[in-house]
Amino acid sequence: MTNTIHIDAGSGYDVLIGRDLLAQVGERTRRALPKTARIAVFTDTTVQPLYGDAVERSLREAGFETCCFVFPAGERSKNLATVGRFLDFMSEHRLTRRDAVLVLGGGVAGDMGGFAASIYLRGIPFVQVPTTLLAAVDSSVGGKTGVDTAYGKNLTGTFWQPSLVVCDTGTFDSLGVDQVLDGTAEIIKTAAIRDADLFERLEAGALKADPEAVIARCVEIKGEVVASDEKESGLRRILNFGHTLGHAIELKKDYGISHGRAVAIGMLLVTAATRKNGWTESGIYERLLSLISSSGFAVETDVPLEDLCEAARSDKKSEGDSIHIIYLQTIGSCADRTVRFDALYDFLKSE
Ligand SMILES: NC(=O)c1ccc[n+]([C@@H]2O[C@H](COP(=O)([O-])OP(=O)(O)OC[C@H]3O[C@@H](n4cnc5c(N)ncnc54)[C@H](O)[C@@H]3O)[C@@H](O)[C@H]2O)c1
Numbered sequence: 001m002t003n004t005i006h007i008d009a010g011s012g013y014d015v016l017i018g019r020d021l022l023a024q025v026g027e028r029t030r031r032a033l034p035k036t037a038r039i040a041v042f043t044d045t046t047v048q049p050l051y052g053d054a055v056e057r058s059l060r061e062a063g064f065e066t067c068c069f070v071f072p073a074g075e076r077s078k079n080l081a082t083v084g085r086f087l088d089f090m091s092e093h094r095l096t097r098r099d100a101v102l103v104l105g106g107g108v109a110g111d112m113g114g115f116a117a118s119i120y121l122r123g124i125p126f127v128q129v130p131t132t133l134l135a136a137v138d139s140s141v142g143g144k145t146g147v148d149t150a151y152g153k154n155l156t157g158t159f160w161q162p163s164l165v166v167c168d169t170g171t172f173d174s175l176g177v178d179q180v181l182d183g184t185a186e187i188i189k190t191a192a193i194r195d196a197d198l199f200e201r202l203e204a205g206a207l208k209a210d211p212e213a214v215i216a217r218c219v220e221i222k223g224e225v226v227a228s229d230e231k232e233s234g235l236r237r238i239l240n241f242g243h244t245l246g247h248a249i250e251l252k253k254d255y256g257i258s259h260g261r262a263v264a265i266g267m268l269l270v271t272a273a274t275r276k277n278g279w280t281e282s283g284i285y286e287r288l289l290s291l292i293s294s295s296g297f298a299v300e301t302d303v304p305l306e307d308l309c310e311a312a313r314s315d316k317k318s319e320g321d322s323i324h325i326i327y328l329q330t331i332g333s334c335a336d337r338t339v340r341f342d343a344l345y346d347f348l349k350s351e
Pocket residue numbers: 044045046047050073074075078105106107108109111131132134135138139140141142143144145153154171172173174175176179182
């Protein structure tokens with residue numbers, strides 16, 4: 001069964017979620033982009049050998065001409081140099097405004113391919129085919145595109161919504177443990193901030209039993225948040241629950257910890273603090289802790305709190321002398337308050 005979620009951002013687009021959808025990518029793209037002649041597939045060296053041929057075959061069967069640009073897999077490729085090479089590649093293949101980009105891969109491919117699509121000829125359409133759980137529930141929806149620079153992650157980019165997202169959950173079979181946990185952390189976050197029922201279903205094991213339904217609900221929630229705050233000036237901030245401290249842990253660990261593992265600990269640290277400070281109902285921390293640990297995450301970090309507070313200062317979401325704290329009031333409901341940096345240590349310190 002294919003779940004279809006409509007996202008009301010940009011000119012509006014569908015997100016299709018189901019198993020064995022790669023063979024339908026061509027036909028579905030044809031419906032979304034009826035006048036498009038050529039498609040530049042943008043993918044990485046890990047994903048291309050796994051799924052590249054199936055996608056290009058499906059596109060050609062639907063009448064598209066294709067060409068394929070492959071970049072070295074990993075975050076280190078997510079920079080302007082890779083985007084520059086892809087822009088040149090599209091020029092060499094004479095792509096016009098009638099043509100489109102199809103991104104096949106995880107969040108790195110999605111962010112860069114979407115960014116290139118947004119600036120090539122001042123913007124051409126693009127389709128996302130996410131192949132990581134994180135890209136499926138998070139990065140492929142919402143239109144944030146971009147690259148890292150020498151000064152930090154995601155410092156250059158655009159808002160550019162895709163025309164279609166096709167998520168074949170069969171592609172997740174080839175993911176490693178940390179890559180699955182990266183997506184799982186975002187799923188737990190989404191349920192915790194917005195949907196008590198989804199959180200209960202996760203507690204009952206829904207991610208294993210019915211991953212398509214869980215992913216669809218997460219996409220729906222992200223879509224609602226994005227539709228009401230496309231350019232991230234308010235509500236969209238709630239999606240950062242656990243992320244400021246998660247980023248601080250990643251930074252202090254020199255990126256030797258995966259993103260999902262860091263975010264999971266970030267969610268717990270902030271919830272322990274907001275429970276102590278009376279902002280979070282009792283019993284909520286314990287439920288979050290139990291779901292996070294039973295999902296396979298470590299629940300503590302050896303990074304000293306002083307170091308985390310210092311790293312949090314450099315977060316790009318900080319404002320002047322304060323930091324936004326997104327916290328759970330209860331399961332399914334969150335809020336946003338600021339805490340001054342000079343009070344952050346005491347705020348976070350355990351009782
Ligand atoms: N735009 C947004 O809203 C948004 C949101 C969250 C994260 N992001 C970005 O997403 C990126 C992280 O995404 P990611 O974790 O998907 O990283 P990624 O794209 O680098 O994928 C992780 C690794 O998995 C490999 N891979 C991808 N699909 C695979 C598959 N099906 N089987 C086996 N291996 C596979 C990739 O080649 C890569 O080596 C970061 O750059 C982050 O900034 C963006």
